[in-house]
Amino acid sequence: MNDDPSLAGELPGQGLFLIQEATHVEAHERSEPLGVLFWTCVGWIVLNVLGAIFANALPLKSALFQDYNNINVGPGWHHLFGTDDLGRDIFSRVVFGSRVSVAVGVGAMIIGFGIGAPLGMLAAYKRGRFDSIFTTIMYVLLAFPAIIATIAVLSFWTPRALLKIIIVIGLASVPLVYRVIRTATLNVATKDYVIAAKVQGATDRRILIKELLPNIAPIGVSFLLIGIATVITLEGALAFLGLSVNPPTPSWGNMINESRTVLAQNPWLVIFPSAALCLFLLCLNFIGDRLRTHYDVTEVKL
Amino acid sequence: MSDELLVVKDLTTTFTTNSGPLTAVGGVSFTLGQNETLGIVGESGSGKTVLSRTIMGLQPRRNVTVTGSAIINGFEVVGASEKAKRQIWGTEVAMVFQDPMTSLNPVMRIGQQIDESLRVRLGMDRASAKARSIELLELVGIPSPVERYNSYPGHLSGGMRQRVVIATALACSPKLLMADEPTTGLDVTIQAQILNLLDELKDRLKMSVILVTHDLGVVATRTSRIVVMYAGRIVEIGDTRDVFYHHRMPYTRALLESSPKVSNHSHTRLQTIPGRPPNLMKLADGCSFAPRCAYATDQCHNVRPTLQAADETGHYFACWNPLPSNRGVRAP
Numbered sequence: 001m002n003d004d005p006s007l008a009g010e011l012p013g014q015g016l017f018l019i020q021e022a023t024h025v026e027a028h029e030r031s032e033p034l035g036v037l038f039w040t041c042v043g044w045i046v047l048n049v050l051g052a053i054f055a056n057a058l059p060l061k062s063a064l065f066q067d068y069n070n071i072n073v074g075p076g077w078h079h080l081f082g083t084d085d086l087g088r089d090i091f092s093r094v095v096f097g098s099r100v101s102v103a104v105g106v107g108a109m110i111i112g113f114g115i116g117a118p119l120g121m122l123a124a125y126k127r128g129r130f131d132s133i134f135t136t137i138m139y140v141l142l143a144f145p146a147i148i149a150t151i152a153v154l155s156f157w158t159p160r161a162l163l164k165i166i167i168v169i170g171l172a173s174v175p176l177v178y179r180v181i182r183t184a185t186l187n188v189a190t191k192d193y194v195i196a197a198k199v200q201g202a203t204d205r206r207i208l209i210k211e212l213l214p215n216i217a218p219i220g221v222s223f224l225l226i227g228i229a230t231v232i233t234l235e236g237a238l239a240f241l242g243l244s245v246n247p248p249t250p251s252w253g254n255m256i257n258e259s260r261t262v263l264a265q266n267p268w269l270v271i272f273p274s275a276a277l278c279l280f281l282l283c284l285n286f287i288g289d290r291l292r293t294h295y296d297v298t299e300v301k302l
Numbered sequence: 303m304s305d306e307l308l309v310v311k312d313l314t315t316t317f318t319t320n321s322g323p324l325t326a327v328g329g330v331s332f333t334l335g336q337n338e339t340l341g342i343v344g345e346s347g348s349g350k351t352v353l354s355r356t357i358m359g360l361q362p363r364r365n366v367t368v369t370g371s372a373i374i375n376g377f378e379v380v381g382a383s384e385k386a387k388r389q390i391w392g393t394e395v396a397m398v399f400q401d402p403m404t405s406l407n408p409v410m411r412i413g414q415q416i417d418e419s420l421r422v423r424l425g426m427d428r429a430s431a432k433a434r435s436i437e438l439l440e441l442v443g444i445p446s447p448v449e450r451y452n453s454y455p456g457h458l459s460g461g462m463r464q465r466v467v468i469a470t471a472l473a474c475s476p477k478l479l480m481a482d483e484p485t486t487g488l489d490v491t492i493q494a495q496i497l498n499l500l501d502e503l504k505d506r507l508k509m510s511v512i513l514v515t516h517d518l519g520v521v522a523t524r525t526s527r528i529v530v531m532y533a534g535r536i537v538e539i540g541d542t543r544d545v546f547y548h549h550r551m552p553y554t555r556a557l558l559e560s561s562p563k564v565s566n567h568s569h570t571r572l573q574t575i576p577g578r579p580p581n582l583m584k585l586a587d588g589c590s591f592a593p594r595c596a597y598a599t600d601q602c603h604n605v606r607p608t609l610q611a612a613d614e615t616g617h618y619f620a621c622w623n624p625l626p627s628n629r630g631v632r633a634p
Contacts, residue, residue, distance in 0.1 A: 192400070199391045200392040211407055
């Protein structure tokens with residue numbers, strides 16, 4: 001055992017590494033890097049978002065042109081992902097479809113956080129009647145399944161448009177955001193440094209923005225990313241039920257829905273949008289989760 | 303009495319709980335002069351912290367009733383609005399908290415935390431606030447304050463953090479510094495440093511200090527007056543020397559005897575006070591300490607004693623059967 005050089009050389013080194021890690025409290029500056037996988041995921045998300053934004057400017061085939069000479073073609077050089085049952089280019093449709101997903105994800109979360117986060121912070125900071133009233137309302141809303149609520153609203157609010165979908169999903173996400181932000185704020189608001197800031201004469205607004213916000217930001221950001229993934233899934237589900245954007249505008253969800261009928265002849269039609277959706281969500285979730293652990297700068301490491 | 307910085311009169315703090323009212327501070331009165339240090343001592347749960355927070359005007363927003371009066375430099379804290387209190391917080395009265403690990407914002411640079419109140423309260427611009435912050439860091443004995451200005455609290459040790467906490471409290475030169483167990487979170491050698499620092503700053507900045515602690519060793523040499531609290535009431539108050547050497551209240555003696563002495567032989571059994579502090583919910587009519595007191599009589603159990611003057615000026619105690627006055631006996 002003792003003359004095994006690799007073991008002898010490695011053990012003390014490992015020990016040293018552990019000690020070093022334990023004594024470094026400066027989580028921001030010196031903690032372990034975020035990792036290759038993390039940056040790969042970030043790259044993938046950025047690529048998707050850029051694709052969604054600049055889809056019109058990209059040298060893509062039309063997502064709507066129906067080429068009846070090439071129906072249900074498999075993936076190949078001419079049509080990268082093949083064509084669907086109407087001869088439309090699947091690759092183009094996947095790229096254009098990402099627009100709906102990205103728009104819904106970002107838009108709905110802007111609404112959700114725009115309303116839910118300030119309310120949650122205020123409720124946790126002010127407590128009292130304000131807190132009781134809003135928390136009760138939010139919990140009542142949470143008790144009602146979001147998917148059913150959105151289906152109900154969207155089937156009445158016609159004609160359907162992307163903006164309406166964003167608004168409905170955004171409002172449905174408010175209670176979720178409220179709950180997470182309120183809990184995170186509650187945790188921070190009772191800390192001595194908040195009281196300390198108060199007895200140095202800081203106003204409520206200052207305390208909310210300067211003391212509370214930076215401390216709940218890590219949780220907020222990771223929940224934001226996971227929230228985007230959740231509402232994109234919700235949009236997919238709505239699209240699958242035919243309640244999202246009207247055809248022929250592609251979205252990942254309605255592509256999967258439409259391809260059901262031709263699944264046997266052309267499985268690629270369901271595989272590509274599903275893979276795009278799946279990868280996008282996976283990356284978002286992974287980034288959110290990784291950031292949460294990374295920025296968890298509490299003194300635990302001491 | 304206009305030279306008194308703090309006048310507390312009949313201050314009572316009652317919490318409304320689900321099982322009835324709980325009087326955490328019951329009718330406390332005392333005064334504190336300029337440039338004086340007052341020690342508030344008592345067991346856990348004796349109401350020291352609630353008292354100090356009530357004087358600051360820092361009660362929770364709900365379920366608390368405060369009566370009586372606490373006047374800091376002419377400002378009545380009891381009943382004042384949050385907005386009005388903001389005017390005295392920082393400039394008239396400031397607070398140093400128990401645990402330096404939690405009283406600094408972990409995601410804000412140290413310098414910024416001191417700058418904050420300078421800029422908000424005193425309207426300083428960025429550059430002069432920074433200069434003043436560095437000065438303050440130097441004042442509280444932080445080595446290389448210029449570099450530390452940009453550090454995060456996580457980079458500093460507990461003792462250093464407590465110094466920073468003191469620096470933030472001193473930023474707007476308060477006239478009264480409230481230190482609620484400022485050394486409980488620190489180890490013994492650092493404790494002495496921090497206490498000496500507070501003492502030195504008190505003289506240099508001509509402020510008054512209230513030192514809340516359960517450790518009599520802490521208050522012994524650093525305070526001019528001591529308030530001994532039990533079950534939310536003052537049971538003895540007087541000059542530090544009188545409370546230590548001429549105490550009349552049996553509780554004060556019990557408290558003094560229970561603090562370990564270096565001169566004791568090793569393996570000396572620690573003195574304790576038998577029994578437990580009373581349930582503040584069901585306080586008896588009599589003296590709250592009576593159930594644990596060796597000298598208790600029927601009167602003690604039925605009638606609450608009020609503060610009465612002892613032989614020394616400014617020395618009061620609340621006891622029906624006080625320890626004999628040892629005035630004239632040479633202090634050890």
